[in-house]
Amino acid sequence: MNIYLYVYLGSLLLTLMMTPAVIWIARRLDIVDIPGVRHMHTHPVSHIGGVSFFLSTIILSTAALWFSNFAGIAGEPALRQLRILLLSAGFMFITGLIDDVKTNGLRARIKFIAQIAAAVMVCAVGIRIKSVVVTDSVALNFGWFSWPLTLLWIVGVTNAVNLSDGLDGLAGGICAIACGVVAVFAASTGNVAVVVLMLALLGSVTGFLYFNFNPAKIFMGDCGSMFLGFTIASSSVLCFSKSSALVGLALPIAALGVPIFDTFFSMLRRFLERRSIFSADRSHFHHKLIDLGLTQRQVVIAIYGVTLLTSGLGMLMIVTPGIHVPIIFFCILILLLLIFHVVGSVRLEQIKAAMQKRYMIIHREHEERKNFEEAALYFRRAATFDQWWQAVSTAAGKMEFWTVDLPLVNRDGTSRALNWRYNGSGPDPGPEGLIQVHVPVRDRRSGSSLYLRIELYKNGSLESAGRRVALFTRLIDEHDINNLRIERQDSKHFGVDRAPLYS
Structure with missing residues (x-):
């Protein structure tokens, strides 16, 4: 137990010491985020904060797992998987850092390909959603489908966390709660390696929030958000793959419910509007709360509250009998849907109307193309x-x-x-x-x-x-x-x- 506390406090203190240095370096190199139409801040802010908690997490988790008696407890197979996981997470961090440092950033397609490549590396060492035990008598075996399912989860969560980084302290706070939730489940299943990694990440993110909460002195940037999302998603799969219990998959969904729902509905909205699903807009969940008159701090605290509520309900799944787990999980999803509906981020009637409009436009385009091809025959003759x-x-x-x-x-x-x-x-x-x-x-x-x-x-x-x-x-x-x-x-x-x- 003491080593867990040391890992958490060590990563927290290390991040507190490193972040001011990162701020100073970013300002000297002019790596700052300039205020714009889509930004909520009013002055340039350093945006490579992910460097500090990435280094803190890697240093503390590596020291705890490979240079202590935890190595024997965790076991070599788990450590091998964790090495690949950290290597892939490092690749995500570097991709995000390049995007932060480049003047015009990386194209969304390049980042998406990098996310898939990193997720494939993780899947290749057996970190996959192979089966789900719903109840004592119901189990789903995915076979080869475990590959696309795991890729969808890891890439989806990575982008969800990245897109939620729109207000000071928002993504960091949500991810801190998610780290705690995954750590608790990992401890309940005896997965020491994941517990250590999540506590190291939790400590480093907690330390970073001291500088990132409104008014922020530094942003985590894509290097931080992509590293956070990828690490939490992959760690949850690593932990889940050891038990296959539904709760192992439902818990991180409950903890990351706000960014997951927000990303899903944002991409659905863009798809129905015939825009790129990676295009930016001001229709996210936190933007809707600001439009209701809340301040940035109030919005962030409100979303923290929703995340704590859904995570707390999710924790009940650990101690309840099997048949109650899907019921609780379903209730959490309905609760999130209702919250999004009340805030105005989701309107089912608007989605229905948009789907009908999209179908009509596609049908009209098809008819116009057909008429064009028929008319072309007359011109050719x-x-x-x-x-x-x-x-x-x-x-x-x-x-x-x-x-x-x-x-x-x-x-x-x-x-x-x-x-x-x-x-x-x-x-x-x-x-x-x-x-x-x-x-x-x-x-x-x-x-x-x-x-x-x-x-x-x-x-x-x-x-x-x-x-x-x-x-x-x-x-x-x-x-x-x-x-x-x-x-x-x-x-x-x-x-x-x-x-x-x-x-």
């Missing part, structure tokens, strides 16, 4: 100017145009215009329902520009109108009337009687 104009008219009808006009100059210098009008049924859209576009078409005789004057239905969506215009102009661009002369020369071999360009 056009061998004369008259046939080309007929193809234009056909395309206009398929793409929901209202009018198309093409002013021409005859050979004798007089002017005329070709006109196409929509002749279908339906109400007149009026000026507010139409968009006017001029498409240049080069006159192959004079070299001057002719202009197709187009009016098209807005059809309730400027995006749809813009897409239809883009598809139509692509047809005009790919089937230029200047190419008709060349085709006319080629067509003589086939006995085609070509009409003049203009009469």
